[in-house]
Amino acid sequence: MAERTLRGARLGGQSFEDERGIEFAARQQVGYLCSRGHNFEITMSVEADVPAVWECPRCGAEGLSTQGIEKEVKPEKPARTHWDMLLERRSETELEDILKERLELLRGGEIGPAHLHRAPRKRKTPA
Template sequence: MGERTLRGARLGGQSFEDERGIEFAARQQVGYLCSQGHGFEITMSVEADIPALWECPRCGAEARATSGIEPEVKAEKPARTHWDMLLERRSEKELEDILAERLDLLRSGEIGPAHLHRPSARKKRASV
């Protein structure tokens, strides 16, 4: 029987609910003004935390609340570099020792790209 009442109704066309007997939550109007000078109001619950910034519906710019609410200033962390992260794990003395050890291995030919360790054509001709 309920299916028959909805038959033929457009999607999004009209609501079959009645507003009688419904108690709406307490609301407030919050005003905003963007940098382009566009002013607008948003309806919010009285219990809601009012955001200091809102996107302007006309231009998309950041709009500030006209009630004087200031946005929170977040403390920015300085960017951590690879060197900073490396120093969290090892001391500079340890890093110097590791570097010296790896340079010795590289110079002796135990590690590194193969083309650096192949005998050159000059050395072959000189030995022949």
């Protein structure tokens, strides 16, 4: 066997690399306080954008930054209703005309459920 083989080394348990000549990235400690009163710190790179909110490692609640970083407020879109979407396609005058037309057909018995249909009137035959 070759003399350069490593004997007795555990799989994945030990690294034979040393830390000489390695320069670590600059780091900072960022403090957070959760709604349940837990204080905790997260280590981040100096270059990182520090978030205003971080999940508490103890309870999972939202922790707010103790460095005064504010949450970004996003403008909320108003909810679009069916009526809003309909008005994107038709004007109110068009909708009124369509409604009148459909009501005339409904009242005339041409459309709608069968129980609402009127029986056709019998014409008098000239004698």
